[in-house]
Amino acid sequence: MGQNQSGSPLEQNWSGYEEFMKEMNASPSTEQQNQLDDSDQASQPDDTPYAQLIYQALMSVDDHQMILRDIYKWIAENTDKAIDPEFTGWQNSVRHNLSMNAAFNKIPHAHPGDKAKKGFIWALDPSAIRNGIQPTTRYRAKKDDPKSSSSGSKPNKGRVQDILRQRSGRRGGQAASRRAAREVLQRHDRERERGRDAHSHRARHHKRNTSATSTASSVAEASPSVLNAPYPPPPFAAPAPLSAFEDSEREDVGPGYSGANGLPELWIRSGGYGGGFRGFGMGSGMSTPVTSGDEGFRTDDEEDDDEEGGYFGGAVLGGASSSGGGALVHTSAATAAAHAAAHNAAHIAAHTAAMTAPFRMGLPSMSAAGVMGAGVDGEGDMGGYLAGEEGGGVEFNGLPRAGEESGGWEFVEEGFGYEDQEHEGMGFEQKFEDDEGGFLG
Amino acid sequence: MGQNQSGSPLEQNWSGYEEFMKEMNASPSTEQQNQLDDSDQASQPDDTPYAQLIYQALMSVDDHQMILRDIYKWIAENTDKAIDPEFTGWQNSVRHNLSMNAAFNKIPHAHPGDKAKKGFIWALDPSAIRNGIQPTTRYRAKKDDPKSSSSGSKPNKGRVQDILRQRSGRRGGQAASRRAAREVLQRHDRERERGRDAHSHRARHHKRNTSATSTASSVAEASPSVLNAPYPPPPFAAPAPLSAFEDSEREDVGPGYSGANGLPELWIRSGGYGGGFRGFGMGSGMSTPVTSGDEGFRTDDEEDDDEEGGYFGGAVLGGASSSGGGALVHTSAATAAAHAAAHNAAHIAAHTAAMTAPFRMGLPSMSAAGVMGAGVDGEGDMGGYLAGEEGGGVEFNGLPRAGEESGGWEFVEEGFGYEDQEHEGMGFEQKFEDDEGGFLG
DNA sequence: GCCTTTAAACAATACA
DNA sequence: TTGTATTGTTTAAAGG
Ligand SMILES: [Mg+2]
Ligand SMILES: [Mg+2]
Secondary structure: OOOOOOOOOOOOOOHHHHHHHHHHOOOOOOOOOOOOOOOHHHOOOOOOOHHHHHHHHHOOOOOEEEEEHHHHHHHHHHHOOOOOOOOHHHHHHHHHHHHHHOOOOOOEEOOOOOOOOOEEEEOOOOHHHHHOOOOHHHHHOOOOOOOOOOOOOOOOOOHHHHHHHOOOOOOOOHHHHHHHHHHHHHHHOOOOOOOOOOHHHHHHHHHHHHHHHOOOOOHHHHHHHHOOOOHHHHHHHHOOOOOOOOOOOOOOOOOOOOOOOOOOOEEEEOOOOOHHOOOOOOOOOOOEEEEOOOOEEEEOOHHHOOOOOOOOOOOOHHHHHOOOOOOOOHHHHHHHHHEEEEHHHHHHHHHHHHHHHHHEEEEEEEEHHHHHHHOOOOOOHHHHHHHHOOOOOOOOOOOOOOOOOOOHHHHHHHHHHOOOOOOOOOHHHHHHOOOOOOOOO | OOOOOOOOOOOOOOOHHHHHHHHHOOOOOOOOOOOHHHHHHHOOOOOOOOHHHHHHHHHHHOOOOOEEEHHHHHHHHHHOOOOOOOOOOOHHHHHHHHHHHOOOEEOOOOOOOOOOOOOOOOEEEEEHHHHHHOOOOEEEEEEEEOOOOOOOOOOOHHHHHHHHHHHHOOOOHHHHHHHHHHHHHHHHHOOOOOOOOOOHHHHHHHHHHHHHHHHHHHHOOOHHHHHHHHOOHHOOOOOOOOOOOOOOOOOOOOOOOOOOOOOOOOOEEEOOOOOOOOHHHHEEEEEEEEEEEEEEOOOOOHHHHOOOOOEEEEOOOHHHHHHOOOOOOOOOHHHHHHHHHHHHHHHHHHHHHHHHHHHHOOOOOOHHHHHHHHHHHHOOOHHHHHHHHHHHOOOOOOOOOOOHHHHHHHHHHHHHHHHOOOOOOHHHHHHHHOOOOOOOO
């Protein structure tokens, strides 16, 4: 932190605590050593959003990446979130934010052998390093707007994307609804025509919500600037010239991650867990299918995070990763491959290497993706990771196409709403059959 | 259910699991299916949390205990979770909740020889019987009442906690306030005369709830009581006089478990993961260190769960357990010992027996805990289980005191961080060095 | 409405 | 198989 992470809410020790004390009445002096930031500390002694805290945590280290535990630690040390040892809800919140805020990308562990077997490394997205982050909510599905359409490059393409965005992983606190849906499907073989269902559902929720809170609009004042602006880049943004990403033409690609080979990375869009849930509840292995991908290569600036296509998470392809030249973040669908590389299980590694070779040579990302999937699937170690492992007919036999081609999207689209699924029972395979290649599906 | 499990959300219409069906008939607790109670069914159709369902299941039987299968069965019969026979994810959730929610304790089978061989008996924690349970997500550590104040050994410790507690979360809208309220209530409840009237507790909650949601009251109606209170004790609370625990001086000790030998049981506190997280995040292997132990013997009333020391999970020590005289519940840290006894691994049992001998003789808990840890640690079987295994310096060489004593904290902190380990990455240790104890601080 | 926190479900591992 | 712990993804409730 010396240089970075100046934003730590609690300053070096318990200043935050102190403030709190004040608020609380009892004020145990604690002689505050930090006078400078008292001003804003008071304003956000502790209500700094988690996303922000995470941001600060990540900014506090040179490579802007940490594993979950470190993030916990940072927060525990620099905020009062973790004060009650019995209450671990804050960790849930941290995870929530990491998952949901596009500014945080996960990348596989470089070397597996170690001990970091589990989980990923959470890295700040390059654009976030420069511009700060945005509220987590922003990255959430843009609901309400009922697939309004609007952007419609491909007449239906744009639409599809919007939809995906909105719907992606609708799940819910209620798996119940999903489950319910499943039941319904089973019982009366989805007697309804398709679609509409989800909408009405959503609409209802929304409505309820709104009405409930309708009266309380006055408060917005609280933290005005912060509200709509991305979290203040200036204050928290990386000290101007950061080694890693700054200046780079391709800012999104950090050195070390930017493919030693200089090749563009493959980016796939994070579809989340939606896939597995699409209708089946699970299919364990496939937490996250590739659900999108406007472009296989990412050469544009950070703008990508607000284009309708959605934000992109990077994916490290097996071999590439292990060689240090791979791309970056990746989302669950790619997890298998990432892990394969990361853990470096001999056979898998070998296989992966072989499979990814083409990628290194500059194959289009799509292909690479396909290879990636193929390489990993069935390796055994990754077992549950791949959709195919358990999803029934789903396999990585081709390209888990994630991108432009309507094929991919449509497929995804289709799969997303559990309501949409025709597949009662589980006609999973056939369903996707025509999609061919589809999904990760 | 007349008296018990009146909350069953679903009728027993379903009949999917054949496996369960078989048992169903024989099961004494199931014969009288719920005939009515439709009334409250409406109130919590299906989104009842698993923890709650389990709670209901356990409350539905006199002794408040069941084996996993029975719990599955109960849920299958009384909810719609198991409607899709193909989908067994719910069982996973059930196990997860049993494991992670402090309200559920596992106790070894009385007669090992029988058929019960596998697994444990899951029993509702006495405090849960009275006060309901807490969400699994929030509390890993066991306790229905967070180390209340009362004995604030360390003058400032208790205070800090109170403050922190309230503070934590804060920003988050209702949840925070809800939590704060709950905590306050709980604390008060507890430290107050043992009014053990869950009702007042509940009533207060209710009230608060109402006021808080004043404007949005229409919505709040939905499931009023459930909203802000720990899972509603009253409705689900045990029918007044329950065989097992009622009246007993030592309610925490159920018949059959209360040491046939008449010896007091050893209770160690479940530190859950909280300890680990306090500053470091984890310390993998040691899921649950003994984080506290105000007293080694538990002869007091249920109050023990609210002493500042925190709640205690029971630990079965090797020899004791195998002899049928062992104590009761145990948490992961103690798992090794429990298993040793239960499974009767020769060498381990021997070792454990030796180690626990002192305990049986009445050593202070601290010692006992230490012994236990020592005995188990390094056994190999438990491998990662103990802190020492992976936490680096963390060991059960003493009392990993988690609470008041600052000393304890230090200990935990030190060992917990994985950073301590090899990866210097982040001068973690020193960091805490000066913090001393405080952590999280 | 947007944003945040929190709850919680569901997943998938990893271990034991 | 059962149990425990952790990490991740996603919805949703509630409140400012
Ligand atoms: Mg993310
Ligand atoms: Mg438990």
